[in-house]
Structures are given as C-alpha cells and as structure tokens.
Amino acid sequence: MLSLLVLVLFVVNISLGSVHIAFDTILSSLFDFNDEGSTQTYIIQHYRLPKAITAILVGAGLGISGMLMQTLFRNPLAGPFVLGLSSGASLGVALLIMGSGLFGGILATTLLSYWGITAAAAIGCFAVLLLVVSVANKVRDTMAILIIGLMFGSLTAAFVSVMAYFSSAEQLQKYVFWSYGSLGDLSWNELALFTVVFLIGLLLSILSIKSLNSLLLGENYAQSLGLKIKRSRFIIIIATSLLAGSITAFAGPIAFVGLAVPHLTRQIFNTTDHKILLPAIALYGAILMLLCDSIAQIPFSQYTLPINAVTSLVGAPVVIWLLVKKRKMMF
Amino acid sequence: MKNPILQIQDLSIGYKESGNETVISREINVDFEKGKLIAIVGANGVGKSTLLRTLSNLQPVLSGSIKIDDQPLDLLKPVELAAKLSLVLTEQIASKNLTVSEIVGLGRQPYTNWLGKLSPKDKELIEQSLAATHTLELADRKCHQLSDGQFQKVMIARALAQETPLIILDEPTTHLDMYHKAYILNLLKNLCVEFDKTIIFSTHEIELALQLSDNLLVMQSDKVQFGTPNSLIETGVFESLFPNDLIVFDKKTASFKVKK
Numbered sequence: 318m319l320s321l322l323v324l325v326l327f328v329v330n331i332s333l334g335s336v337h338i339a340f341d342t343i344l345s346s347l348f349d350f351n352d353e354g355s356t357q358t359y360i361i362q363h364y365r366l367p368k369a370i371t372a373i374l375v376g377a378g379l380g381i382s383g384m385l386m387q388t389l390f391r392n393p394l395a396g397p398f399v400l401g402l403s404s405g406a407s408l409g410v411a412l413l414i415m416g417s418g419l420f421g422g423i424l425a426t427t428l429l430s431y432w433g434i435t436a437a438a439a440i441g442c443f444a445v446l447l448l449v450v451s452v453a454n455k456v457r458d459t460m461a462i463l464i465i466g467l468m469f470g471s472l473t474a475a476f477v478s479v480m481a482y483f484s485s486a487e488q489l490q491k492y493v494f495w496s497y498g499s500l501g502d503l504s505w506n507e508l509a510l511f512t513v514v515f516l517i518g519l520l521l522s523i524l525s526i527k528s529l530n531s532l533l534l535g536e537n538y539a540q541s542l543g544l545k546i547k548r549s550r551f552i553i554i555i556a557t558s559l560l561a562g563s564i565t566a567f568a569g570p571i572a573f574v575g576l577a578v579p580h581l582t583r584q585i586f587n588t589t590d591h592k593i594l595l596p597a598i599a600l601y602g603a604i605l606m607l608l609c610d611s612i613a614q615i616p617f618s619q620y621t622l623p624i625n626a627v628t629s630l631v632g633a634p635v636v637i638w639l640l641v642k643k644r645k646m647m648f
Numbered sequence: 649m650k651n652p653i654l655q656i657q658d659l660s661i662g663y664k665e666s667g668n669e670t671v672i673s674r675e676i677n678v679d680f681e682k683g684k685l686i687a688i689v690g691a692n693g694v695g696k697s698t699l700l701r702t703l704s705n706l707q708p709v710l711s712g713s714i715k716i717d718d719q720p721l722d723l724l725k726p727v728e729l730a731a732k733l734s735l736v737l738t739e740q741i742a743s744k745n746l747t748v749s750e751i752v753g754l755g756r757q758p759y760t761n762w763l764g765k766l767s768p769k770d771k772e773l774i775e776q777s778l779a780a781t782h783t784l785e786l787a788d789r790k791c792h793q794l795s796d797g798q799f800q801k802v803m804i805a806r807a808l809a810q811e812t813p814l815i816i817l818d819e820p821t822t823h824l825d826m827y828h829k830a831y832i833l834n835l836l837k838n839l840c841v842e843f844d845k846t847i848i849f850s851t852h853e854i855e856l857a858l859q860l861s862d863n864l865l866v867m868q869s870d871k872v873q874f875g876t877p878n879s880l881i882e883t884g885v886f887e888s889l890f891p892n893d894l895i896v897f898d899k900k901t902a903s904f905k906v907k908k
Contacts, residue, residue, distance in 0.1 A: 391742040527764035531757055533743040537706055542757040542810070543730030589745050592763060 376606025383575030409441025
C-alpha cells in the first residue's frame with residue numbers, strides 16, 4: 318500500500334516542474350535511457366529523476382535518523398540534528414562562503430562551486446561527529462551526550478553569527494540560500510555517492526533494531542538483557558551521522574522531517590516495535606519529501622519555494638492535528 | 649552448603665568516582681542456595697540497592713568476588729549473564745506505550761535472533777510467564793494503562809520469561825497497598841517453589857519478609873548478617889536495626905511496635 322503511494326508520488330513529482338512535459342514523454346524517458354534526443358527527455362533524465370530519488374533518500378534518511386535519536390535518548394523532542402551535525406555543516410559552509418574573501422581570485426571561485434560547498438558541509442559534519450563519538454566513549458550517561466550535542470550546536474551557531482556580522486550582503490544571501498536546502502542540483506555521480514553512504518547508514522540502522530527495542534525499557538534493563546550498551550550506542554550514533562550528515566552535505570539542513578515523521582508513524586501504526594517502525598518511517602519520510610517537493614514546485618507556475626520552509630508548512634499542521642485527534646503522544 | 653547459585657566473598661561495594669572510592673559496605677561473605685526466597689533488609693542508605701546493582705553487574709565491584717553458578721561475574725559475557733540473572737528495578741521503563749506482551753517478549757532477547765524475532769517456543773514461554781503471574785488478561789494492555797500493582801506483576805513476568813535461575817528485585821513492594829505488598833511477596837514465594845528459582849529482593853517490609861522468605865540478609869552499617877527468619881530473631885539483630893526511641897521489635901509476634 319505505502320510503497321505504491323511512494324511510486325505514484327514519485328511519478329507525480331517527476332511530472333511537475335517549471336517546464337510542462339507531456340505524460341507519455343515522461344514515461345518513455347523513464348524507461349528508455351538510450352533516447353537522449355529531446356530537451357524534455359534531458360530534463361527528466363538529468364534533472365527531475367535524480368531530484369525525485371534524492372527526495373526519497375532524504376525523506377527516508379531523515380525519518381530513520383530521527384527515530385534512532387528519539388529512542389537512544391528516550392526523548393520525543395530529539396531529531397537527527399540533536400548531535401549538532403547540521404550545525405557542524407553550517408559552520409563548514411559559513412566558513413567557506415563568508416571566509417572565501419580571504420582566498421581571493423580563482424581559488425575562491427573554485428571553492429564556492431557546488432562541490433566546494435558539499436565538501437565543506439561534509440567536513441563540518443564529520444568534525445562534529447568525531448567530537449561526539451570521542452565524548453560518547455568517555456561518558457557513561459547517554460543524556461550527557463545529548464546536552465553536549467546541543468552545546469556543540471550553540472557553539473557553532475555563535476561562530477556563524479559572528480561571521481555573518483562581518484560579511485557582505487552577497488555572502489550572507491548565498492549562505493541563507495544554502496540553509497534553505499535543495500533537493501535538486503545532484504548529478505548522477507553525486508547521487509551514486511549519496512546512495513552508497515545512505516545504504517551503509519540504513520544497514521547499520523537495521524542491525525540496531527533489536528537493541529533499539531530493548532532500549533525502550535531503559536538502559537539498565539537493556540543491559541540486563543545482554544545488550545552491550547556502549548557498542549550499540551556507538552553503532553546508532555554512526556548510523557545517524559552517516560544518514561543525517563550525507564543529507565546535510567548534499568541537500569542542506571532540512572528541518573522538521575526527522576522530528577515529525579517518527580511521531581507521525583508511531584501514531585498511525587500504534588506500535589513501538591522498531592521492526593515495523595523502521596520500514597514504515599522510511600516510507601512515510603519518502604512520501605512526505607516527495608509531497609513537499611511537489612508542492613515546492615508550485616504546479617503550473619515558474620516559481621520554486623525553498624524546500625526547508627515547505628516541509629514545516631506542510632508537516633507541522635499534520636503533526637498537530639494527529640496529536641489533538643489522538644489526544645495523546647505515542648513514544 | 650549444597651547447591652550455591654550465588655557466592656559472595658569479601659565483597660566491598662560502593663562508588664568509584666575519579667579515583668575516589670566511597671565504600672558503603674564491606675566484608676560481605678554469603679552463599680545463596682538454589683530455590684530460596686531471600687530478602688535483603690536494612691535501614692535507608694545502608695547499601696541494599698548498591699549490593700543488588702553490584703550483583704547484577706550494573707555497578708563495578710570495589711573488591712572481593714562474586715560467582716554465579718561457579719563462574720566469576722566479571723568473566724561472563726553480557727549475553728551469558730542475561731541467561732543467568734534477570735532484573736526487576738525500581739526505575740520506570742522508557743516507553744510507556746509498550747504493551748504487556750511486548751514487555752514480557754523483550755525478556756526473550758538473550759535467546760532471539762539478530763532481529764529479535766519470537767519463535768513459537770518463545771511465545772509459549774511468554775504466555776506461561778503471564779499465566780504464572782496472573783496477568784494473562786492484561787496481555788494487550790498498554791503499559792500506561794496499568795496500576796502500580798499490575799505493572800509490578802508484568803515486570804516479574806518479564807523476568808520469568810528470561811528463564812534465569814536467579815531473579816533480583818529492587819524494592820518490588822514500594823508504592824503498593826498492604827494487600828498487594830503481601831500479594832507480590834507471596835507470588836515470589838510461589839515462583840521459587842514452582843519454577844525452582846532463586847529470588848533475591850530488597851524490601852522495607854521486614855514483618856512480611858520474616859513471614860514469607862526462607863532467608864534474610866540483614867544489612868547494618870558495621871555488619872551484615874544472614875540466616876533464617878527464626879535464627880535472626882534469636883540473635884536480636886532486629887532490636888538494633890533502628891534507633892530505639894520510637895519503635896521496638898517484639899520477638900513473640902515478630903513485628904515492630906510503636907512505643908507508647
């Protein structure tokens with residue numbers, strides 16, 4: 318059922334955009350990759366198709382990493398970015414965009430290219446990840462990791478504001494545009510790299526299902542059931558970092574989905590079993606992202622809205638509605 | 649002693665923080681026999697919970713040794729320990745939305761595959777554990793719909809489903825009314841007999857413990873005494889358990905009376 322919905326939305330998503338393309342052209346260009354004749358086919362194959370696949374990976378990945386963090390920290394307010402990953406990425410990108418004046422000339426132009434920004438975001442994420450993991454191995458208390466992650470976030474945000482204060486309007490705008498997030502602009506090569514990282518993160522999440530379920534009883538009980546707490550915690554943090562980090566690097570800091578989709582899924586499926594939650598959350602995340610991206614295209618117009626705003630605009634009312642209707646939160 | 653399931657030698661318990669050791673209790677020497685119900689009693693802060701947490705490897709041993717089934721506790725792998733010892737703690741569980749059968753099902757984790765899938769045999773054991781604790785009709789309830797007494801029974805069912813020779817409970821009777829306190833301890837007594845379990849629990853219900861348990865471990869700040877209820881009453885240990893300005897122990901009725 319759900320996977321069918323994903324498929325339908327996938328096709329709908331591809332058929333929407335600033336250029337109108339007939340439906341049969343879309344189908345033929347989806348199934349026949351040898352035909353690269355027309356501009357329309359080119360748009361489908363090199364722009365809309367990678368964008369739709371990115372939407373699926375981003376939605377599924379954010380949902381899963383949100384679930385991992387909520388269960389690990391036993392906190393319904395946790396999301397994929399509580400460890401400070403997106404803040405790390407922001408710092409990387411801010412340093413690059415706002416600090417690029419220091420390099421000057423051709424070097425600055427190369428650095429500011431798409432790959433430069435992706436690399437800066439990835440390096441930023443990775444730096445924060447290393448800090449979090451080294452801290453996680455020292456601290457016994459999981460809650461301490463949560464607070465430390467939030468502190469990293471505040472620290473990097475402060476750095477970014479200081480830099481923003483001293484930078485030009487043009488640099489600021491460029492940074493703000495990055496922070497809106499974007500699902501497009503990924504070439505097939507980049508998408509392939511993204512997919513590989515995503516799949517490793519997904520695999521680690523699947524391997525964590527059993528530990529996640531026992532963590533629902535709390536850490537002491539989980540340990541008494543034979544769980545190696547430190548090792549499981551480490552795997553869960555790595556999985557989250559791979560998923561959320563690669564998403565931030567390739568699509569920018571996309572808010573809300575990671576927090577909301579796990580809640581949405583728990584309400585709808587009325588279960589806390591991660592064997593069911595993990596695939597369901599992945600599908601719902603993909604659905605939400607495809608839907609939001611289709612809305613962001615503003616069907617039949619030339620404009621595109623920033624995806625980061627649309628996810629919250631669409632998602633927040635849904636979550637509020639569900640909570641009010643059920644009167645109670647599942648966790 | 650025949651068949652000791654748990655052997656404690658020269659044990660010191662307490663906390664270790666940045667090199668500083670805070671010893672709460674030392675020189676504990678005791679063997680626990682199989683199939684017995686054993687109560688740990690003592691005043692607040694004397695180290696009952698610390699002892700239980702140390703026995704269940706949630707807290708490191710300061711010195712001395714603990715052996716479960718003749719194997720040193722610190723050499724057991726987490727999964728091996730999980731097959732020997734199950735826990736019922738005072739803490740709340742993290743998710744209140746687990747159903748009763750899900751909670752009890754998690755007790756099978758040491759034996760399930762990498763995904764935690766329950767086999768028909770697991771399901772049978774879960775049902776058996778629910779039946780033994782009279783919670784079968786609660787199976788589909790969510791945890792937040794349970795009363796304190798029902799929740800305690802469910803947590804005991806979970807420990808049973810874990811199929812361990814040893815069950816440790818930390819103050820299983822707190823928050824319960826007088827009837828349910830007696831009910832829970834009586835249930836533990838029955839489980840000892842029916843399933844040949846060794847059950848160790850800490851409690852403040854000394855009078856109930858004297859009536860129902862096979863052995864008591866009485867913890868005081870300077871010494872730890874172990875024995876049957878009658879032998880302990882004879883030694884007069886209960887008279888010195890609390891300051892005697894307010895309550896006194898009456899040997900004949902094995903109960904505490906308020907001074908008038």
